[in-house]
Amino acid sequence: MQRAKPSEELLVLALDTSTAVLAAALTRGGEVLASVQSPAERNHSAHVVPAVQKLLADAGISPGQLDGIAAGIGPGSYTGVRIAASVAKTLAWAWKLPIVGVSTLEALAVGAWREHAGQGSEAAAASHGGAADAAASAVAGSMELAGAGVQADPDRDRPGAAQPDTDRNQRRTVLAGADAVVASWAVPLIDARRGQAYTALFAASGREGWQRLETDAIRLASDWARRLYERLEITNAAERPERIVFTGDLEKQEGSISLLESLLAGLPGGAPAVARQPHVMEGRSAAWLGSRRLAGGEADDAHAFVPNYTQLAEAEAKLLEKPGEA
Missing domain, CATH: 3.30.420.60 (eRF1 domain 2)
Structure with missing residues (x-):
């Protein structure tokens, strides 16, 4: 079995059509190589494939270079959630790439939190290239330490504690950023x-x-x-x-x-x-969540990949309410 790459090395194509905004991005780690954000709720089906083509062309990336595809699976617009899921599973099958579904709500939440966390922090902006990036990096860093079995514990940095310099420096950097979040x-x-x-x-x-x-x-x-x-x-x-x-x-x-x-x-x-926090869906947030799953070696079955409908479509619900209908 091929060993999963760390999230910062993964080249991921992400797309979400569950909301009024068609959001797509091509990312490598925390870097956005190209992105599309188009408010075309009733035309997602017409625009999503050209959007993917544009992302790859703008970044000079071929499908064979991708490490995986992340697709927003809703909940949201009944028609919208189906579009991204259908396109993503088709591309994953055609390009022989792993696919992972990500929650549209979670992508929306992490994007809004990231924007909000970056407001009013000039020091973080100056030292980390953006306050929002600094906050997100601190959170991701804490998660990576935990995933590696290392507790983000300040006692481990006490004077005289035996630990490698690289381990100690990494932990101190993460903890310093963590305290600012x-x-x-x-x-x-x-x-x-x-x-x-x-x-x-x-x-x-x-x-x-x-x-x-x-x-x-x-x-x-x-x-x-x-x-x-x-x-x-x-x-x-x-x-x-x-x-x-x-x-x-x-x-x-x-x-x-x-x-x-x-x-x-x-x-x-x-x-x-x-x-x-006003915020519209961003492809980069779906890509970040997808990268976390891919880095952990996760992948969904492309053939069985379905969105999270959460509830029946209104037309289906009305049909079931009719007397004598099963």
Whole structure:
């Protein structure tokens, strides 16, 4: 079996058509070689293949050089989630490449968190080539240490501790960046009409990395706000995030965000700040998530690759509601 490359060496093609934006990117590690971001919700099927061709041409990359394909699998637009999945599985089969599915909600969340984390940090921007990149690198670094069986523990850097210089320097660099990352929750919201939203919950911190806390699901928005409050309520005050970053369909979901803010006003022990981060889907976020899976040796079955529909299409639901229909 071929040994998986580290994520920073992987050349990945990523695409997502689950939202109003067609997002695609070609990345190697954290570097974006080419990207497409096109707001053409009703024409994704017509534009996705030309977008892939343009990415490869702009970067001077041939399909044979790719290490894998990452495809956003939703949830989101019923038609949209099928487009990226169908194109990605066809390309993976034709080009004999591994394919991995990534959550559209997670890609949306990590992109918005990355933007929010980079705001107002001039020092990080100067020393790391961008505050957002610095924050993301710190989180990724903590995850890599954990994945290698190394705990991000400051006690290991105590004077006199026996460890190789390279190991010690790597850990100190990661820990220094980790301390600068504000512990946050990221909550993506894609409007699902009728007071509902496709949503999930993620956490980002320099010490723990990027983690999923709640699964992708369609939820009543008001119930979701109360669930987030209840989760904070049972969490030790010292372990709560410093901020909650909402993103996605913010205007359509303002009611639930405001509801959470009103509930937080009475939270004992102090409440996190609530932030609204405008953000549209980026291919680079799907590529980052896909690279993590590929670097771990994961791959989905191209022939059985299907999107996450989350719920039946409205037409199917109405059909099933008809008397006498099975």
